[in-house]
Amino acid sequence: MTLASGVRIGWADVPEHVQAAVEAILGDRVVAAVSQRGGFSPGTADRVRTAGGGRAFVKAVSPAQNQRSAELYRQEALITAALPPGVPAPRLLGSFDDGDWVALVLQDVEGRHPVTPWVAAELDAVLATLRALAASTTPCPMPQLPTVAELLGEDLSGWQRLADEVPDDLDPWAAARLPELVALGAAGVAALAGDTVAHTDLRADNLLVGPDGTVTVVDWPWACVGPAWLDTAMLMVNVNLFGGHDVDALLRAYAVPLGARPDDLTGLLAGMTGYFLDACRKPPPPGLPTVRAFQRAQGEACLRWLRARLETAP
The missing domain is CATH 3.30.200.20 (Phosphorylase Kinase; domain 1)
Incomplete structure (x- = not known):
């Protein structure tokens, strides 16, 4: 991994x-x-x-x-x-x-990163924290924050860049559906309006679990304004990467009650998949030699999830 x-x-x-x-x-x-x-x-x-x-x-x-x-x-x-x-x-x-x-x-917060592959108790604690975070920052109390579309719209348009110059090694299933994936990614960005503070970079390494089980969210440079369910949905990319959980069931249990619609979640997943599969093909940025391999791993895991989600949709 x-x-x-x-x-x-x-x-x-x-x-x-x-x-x-x-x-x-x-x-x-x-x-x-x-x-x-x-x-x-x-x-x-x-x-x-x-x-x-x-x-x-x-x-x-x-x-x-x-x-x-x-x-x-x-x-x-x-x-x-x-x-x-x-x-x-x-x-x-x-x-x-x-x-x-x-x-x-x-402030030095006592704690450690959640265990990966994720364990149920820690995942539940993180999801409960994200639910409380969304409630406490709606309406957004930070008027200086950009919207999700302003901050991440270009990133989430990766399928369009892949369609403009199709890589030889692009997954055949994705290559055959590029127009659909481009449209899904665009719809996903359009669905991200909201009035809640969103961290948008949630992974196990940006979370700390304290000795008492309290969860702290760290590293906030990508904060923006979006829907209340956004961080919950984005965290599932990390959960899915490590496996062991039914991420669609978790979305239904935690993101849908915060207002997420199934099509919005599929669009966001499509946008994130396109971002990872596009970004991982670029040269490593100076000083970050491992980031492209991690993006590729996330993109491939997201593509498998996206395919399964589309093929089982009613």
């Missing part, structure tokens, strides 16, 4: 002036830093401890590692600072940006 894990720099690789800025935010000297696994950013992801016993989670990156990652860290700082108090996310303690290096200093 291809995991969501990239290649990171560590705290020791961060320039001294950035380390000093982080310590100024913390009000103390960092004496220990433990790098965390998961995610694709080539920047730091360290749980740090200070001389006085304080704790924090520090992320830092520069364009030398990846230009887009630095942009996303800036966006994450703005979004995390604006999240309402009730959102189950780490609080932003402070940030630093010298135009090159960007560092985020966040």
Whole structure:
């Protein structure tokens, strides 16, 4: 199984002036830093401890590692600072940006990523958290957020790009149905209007399960405004990738009560499948050597799910 894990720099690789800025935010000297696994950013992801016993989670990156990652860290700082108090996310303690290096200093939340393949109890806890998150952020309390279509519309149009230049190795079932898949993806984007804060990048590595079972949602640069069911539906891509669960039954149990219609869910799945199968063919971005393999694994798993969903539709 291809995991969501990239290649990171560590705290020791961060320039001294950035380390000093982080310590100024913390009000103390960092004496220990433990790098965390998961995610694709080539920047730091360290749980740090200070001389006085304080704790924090520090992320830092520069364009030398990846230009887009630095942009996303800036966006994450703005979004995390604006999240309402009730959102189950780490609080932003402070940030630093010298135009090159960007560092985020966040509350260190005790916990671990959910087990994959997903276990039922943890999955239920995550889905309950997403239901409560949707309820607490409807109507959207963050007017600065873009809509799903504005943020992700182009990404979810991958089938159109595949149809414009059909790859030789495209799955024969998909190649024979490209017009239908293009239309499904477009319909999926059109169905994503709403007034709820959506994270839109939910995988096991962007979630923490605490010792008491409490779930915390981390890494918020892709937040936007969409339907209340969006995060629940998008999480199913990760659940489906690892197997072991009836994802369609989970959608009926958790997404449909939040207003999702079966055709909307199929359209979203089509859009995400096209995105993964299109993106995985591009060269790896600087500093992210493993992301294309993970996108391919997700695309192939989504295509199998999409085919089964279309062939069993009434």
